Amino acid sequence: MSTVDIDIPPQAGAPRGSASAEPRGHRLRLGDPIFRGLATASGVFLAVAMVGLGVVLVIDSWPAITGLGTKMLTTVAWSPSTGEYGALAALVGTFLSTIVAMIIAVPLALVIALLLVELVHPKVARVVGTVIEMLASIPSIVFGMVGIFTIVPFMQDHVVPWVLSTPLGKVPGIEPGPNYAGGGVSVFTAGVVLAFMVLPFITAVSRDVMKMVPQVTKEAGYGLGSTTWEVMRKISLRYANSGIVGAIFIGFGRALGETMAVAFLIGSVFTALPHSVFDPGTSIASLIALTFSEATDKLQISALIELGLILFVLTIVFQIAAQAWLRRVQRVTGGRA
């Protein structure tokens, strides 16, 4: 076990990371190389594990990739008994519910962020901000439960019939399709609940990014007579643009992968495309969650893993896009988002 060597040799102030950071001494110093080795091993292990996930997914989905080809992405028939696996319904459902979620969540998030940054007392803003950040950690299953027991009947009995009775009910995409099941359990309900699951995160990031706008610039705008909204629109949002877009990308990626809440609320219809947001559907994640443990057929297991791989790739794409946008924020503002 090495000890601190009190006879100080001239090694003071060695720069970090350099090989000569070890003090010279005549004792065999194993502590540093072991520590460094462990640290390096951990870092490499981390990367290897992450890459390993992707590799295992690809290997296990290979039979489906070669056996099904593009039919996985373009057909709707999901039938284990005949060996047909077309996940178009899951893909459409995933994107539809996520888009509904973003349409609801993004304006809400921006508006709440505006409120916190410009319109309320900083102390209130801090409290509300903390509350919102904590809300981000509520587990998915809790949202699913509140959804199935309170929001689903509310949608089925009140909201959806009301919307359909207005002229909106004839708009394609809202007008119910042949598989309409009352609207309670539907893509829309899943999207609404998803919106409130990603809302805290997007709000928090938007608020942080908007707070980074230099006070001087905003004051210059106010000084010239701009209203709050004009300062927000022309100054804050311009600065915060990249950060907010990055947050939206990340939120989108998260909503794509949400499993439990969506499984409760979206209807689990694997074999028909939703024609409207009020139709039931399915999502990739909930399809996997609900059918994976009963897959006996090798092709079925492989098809489900291929779906997992598709979801994995989609999430990665959005992460990369988000990182790219967020790096632009760093360049513009000189700090971290």
Add this chain to the structure above:
Amino acid sequence: MQHSTRVRLLLGVAALLAVVAMAIGAAACGSSSSSSSSASATPAGTPSPTLTPVQMQSGTNVGAGATFPAPIYLKWGDAYNTAKGVKLNYQPIGSGGGIAAIEAKLVNFGASDAPLQEADLTANGLAQFPMIVGGDVVVVHLNGVADGQLKLTADVLASIYMGKTTMWNDPSITKLNPGLTLPATKITVVHRSDSSGTTWIFTHYLTAAAPSVWTAGADKVVPWPIGIGGNGSAGVATSVQQLSGSIGYVEYAYAKQTGMTTTQLQNKAGTWVKPSIASFTAAAANANWKASLPSMYVVLVDQPGADSWPITGASFILVQKSQSDAAIAKQMFAWFDWNYTSGASAATALDYVPIPANVYTLVQKQVWSTVTANGSPVWP
């Protein structure tokens, strides 16, 4: 030695140690696992691996599968635990899940209402036998309609599930129910999202009783033309509870215990029957178990008889023919035996039909005799 070389050397040692540790962990885990894993066939005559005291103490039968018999299996497990101290961990993940789990040897036994054919049993080295008989019922969520009031024929039911009859006040339904006021609302159809023996039984019924209307086949998973999916019988029941104007099919115990609204059905003899242990027993009396050996594959839907419930079905247990652990196997079969011999009253209380004694004798003689651990039969 150069510093960087030392680092690399130590990196290598660390990696090697990690790999060795994982290998030891995996081996330890594999050898001490007490579930019926029999990856490598032990030649007959080799002594069974010595069991550590921990394994003997654990005394848990692990099973997974159908939600159809779950209420009675769980009740039996609870009672057996009180009586003998052996626990049951039964996970109701659906018949498809049960079949998958036992084929992958992840559990001690699987449960399925959709029996496997002889060829599948042989291919997977499984033995199959019926444990209990019960009934699927149709449940609805309609305000103003009481339990057992609504009458539906097989044709109407098939038409609803095909998406052809879409409104509750459709003439075909109102004609059958002149005394009821049915609302002018859309029927929300609920079926199973998972691979289900209950679906297997239900769709066999529709195919047998309404072949001209129901064209989607009979299996654990069918291409449902319409409707939303619930996860397990429990999920279907909950969905029907939450959505007004909905219709679904579940095992009777779920409907009875939660006070859901069931319907009357018209059986093959033309009589309107309500679900009850009497009507299930009447249907089950028609089963020819002897002829069904060795797989014991029997379909009990749409049976003749004035009192027969048309959607009756048997639920089966699947075990690996070659058990790796004699003690665990004996422990499991002891529980099965207890169910057959002492579980009848608990079953009838939940409106399940126990398997009669003569059929149980058949099961022991013809099926249980084929289950071995290290060459010797597990039962008796």
Add this chain to the structure above:
Amino acid sequence: MSAVAETPQAPQMAPMRRRSVTGRKAADLVVKVFSWVGALFGIAVMAFVLYEVMIRGLKAWNVAFFTQTWPLDPMSTSGGMANAIVGTIIITAGAALIAIPIGFMAGVYLAEYGRNGRVATSIRMVTNVVMGVPSIIVGVFAFAILVKPLQHYSGFAGSVALAFLMLPVMARTTEDILNLVPNELRESGLAMGAPRWRVTLRVICKAARGGLITGATLAVVRVAGETAPLLFTALSSPYWITGLFGSGGYFGGPVANMTKSIWDGAQSPYPHMQALAWGGALFIMVFILGLNILVRVLFQRGKEW
């Protein structure tokens, strides 16, 4: 706004749009109203979620809930989530035991040794990208490498799945926190002649202790509420865990946990099962929110260092 600069050689600019002050003020007011309405709506919904869980969950909280095991008979009115609570604690602790040391050391590597080198940059890139992977996929992965080959479900497989989710978060936060420590601390430690590892562990980590603990806690909290990774790994059980091995043990068989039990209870048509699920949901929420508040209060830095 001020008028256009009036120099004789002024370039031809588009004439200033005549915008009335009242118009702009009206727009501003509308936006402010929308802001308040939107914010209150968003907050109201969140409050509604919390309220529902609290009301329904509190009804289920009684002594039995915290002391009895999951009822086998769904019709019974007794039973509780005690074994599921303990199971979640064990599974999460197992995950933390794996992920926190490795994640911490990986973060140390990235911050102290690798820095901007090629290896470290690749590690960072891979980690950032995979960090957002949906947890269901991690569950499938853990099933493929641990459950299927060993032919039994296990709580350990569940821990591994959760650890996989925690690892990148742990490494990332460690790296961020360590990067914030001023260089002078390192230099002074090294100047004293202390070996590198000692400086890192004793000096820097001590200085960054608050942030590190916060990071570790947040990583744990993140996975405590996860359901999907446990669906095919730890599955569930109505009993107490019986030890390390055997079909009721941590390494040998399915282990009860809160999230899967909540999932089962919420889908059940039996009122008592649903009540148990609500009770469990409230418990998890209180646990997670409680830990969040705790770390914020204890280590008040939060985002600012």
